[in-house]
Amino acid sequence: xxxxxxxxxxxSVALTHRGGExxxxxxxxxxxxxxxxxxxxxxxxxGGGGPWFxxxxxxxxxxQTCGFVLAVPEAIDGVWNDGRFGAGGRHGAPDDVGYLTxxxxxxxxxxxxxxxxxYVFGMSNGAAMAGRLACQRTDRFAAxxxxxxxxxxxVAVDCRPTRPVPILQIHGAxxxxxxxxxxxxxxLLARALLLGRGAAGPSIGVDAWARFWVAANGAAAxxxxxxxxxxxxxRTWRGPTPMSDVVFYxxxxxxxxxxxxRPELPRVIFGRTSHTIDATRVxxxxxxxxxx
Numbered sequence: 001x002x003x004x005x006x007x008x009x010x011x012s013v014a015l016t017h018r019g020g021e022x023x024x025x026x027x028x029x030x031x032x033x034x035x036x037x038x039x040x041x042x043x044x045x046x047g048g049g050g051p052w053f054x055x056x057x058x059x060x061x062x063x064q065t066c067g068f069v070l071a072v073p074e075a076i077d078g079v080w081n082d083g084r085f086g087a088g089g090r091h092g093a094p095d096d097v098g099y100l101t102x103x104x105x106x107x108x109x110x111x112x113x114x115x116x117x118x119y120v121f122g123m124s125n126g127a128a129m130a131g132r133l134a135c136q137r138t139d140r141f142a143a144x145x146x147x148x149x150x151x152x153x154x155v156a157v158d159c160r161p162t163r164p165v166p167i168l169q170i171h172g173a174x175x176x177x178x179x180x181x182x183x184x185x186x187x188l189l190a191r192a193l194l195l196g197r198g199a200a201g202p203s204i205g206v207d208a209w210a211r212f213w214v215a216a217n218g219a220a221a222x223x224x225x226x227x228x229x230x231x232x233x234x235r236t237w238r239g240p241t242p243m244s245d246v247v248f249y250x251x252x253x254x255x256x257x258x259x260x261x262r263p264e265l266p267r268v269i270f271g272r273t274s275h276t277i278d279a280t281r282v283x284x285x286x287x288x289x290x291x292x
Contacts, residue, residue, distance in 0.1 A: 042070060
């Protein structure tokens with residue numbers, strides 16, 4: 001049942017899932033009488049946390065100008081259960097698919113949401129979690145966007161989407177923490193980041209992930225290719241409807257970063273940040289073009 005709508009602003013929301021407290025923040029835009037708005041879920045990377053991540057991506061600023069509702073959840077121990085970590089961690093393997101689905105339901109009781117306009121995006125571990133949602137809760141999301149992450153190999157192998165879902169992927173070609181070709185993280189930093197959670201399983205490669213969604217969405221096998229100098233290539237696969245869209249950005253020389261972000265992630269750790277595109281704007285424009 002719809003309760004009294006929350007006013008514009010940022011609200012801390014208490015949500016209980018499977019007997020535990022799983023709070024989240026809800027950003028509601030200003031403007032007139034309540035209307036049914038789009039809902040965007042923002043999934044932080046491993047250990048990043050919602051507020052820190054938002055300073056990198058700046059999606060909360062778009063709330064004010066674009067009129068969508070932004071939900072900012074937090075992973076247990078800072079790690080989403082994207083399928084790569086087994087039962088590791090102090091809390092075992094949280095049911096994050098269930099939690100994020102419950103969050104969507106909860107948000108609709110607090111502010112008017114158009115169920116045809118529910119979206120999810122994330123970076124790194126958050127991107128892989130978004131990939132898991134695309135596979136396992138296809139029915140709930142109108143489009144999915146990922147930066148610097150695809151999906152756990154075990155999730156991709158069992159992926160059975162129930163309908164086409166538009167997918168946007170933005171990935172640096174020399175990303176060492178989420179290698180473009182797939183597999184496991186590489187380097188000393190990767191091993192350091194694994195402490196406390198156990199070794200992460202492999203991820204599917206970017207090109208293999210594209211091929212999967214092109215087939216699943218019934219899109220044309222050959223993409224339209226656009227180059228944005230100096231470093232970005234965009235491959236776009238279209239199908240019988242906009243719901244078939246698969247759009248993949250490859251950024252040469254870029255690392256495990258959010259393109260266009262200010263402040264940038266530390267280059268010595270994460271690699272180069274490209275400013276050829278603004279990933280935040282690209283993602284919102286992709287979402288705005290797709291309704292379930």
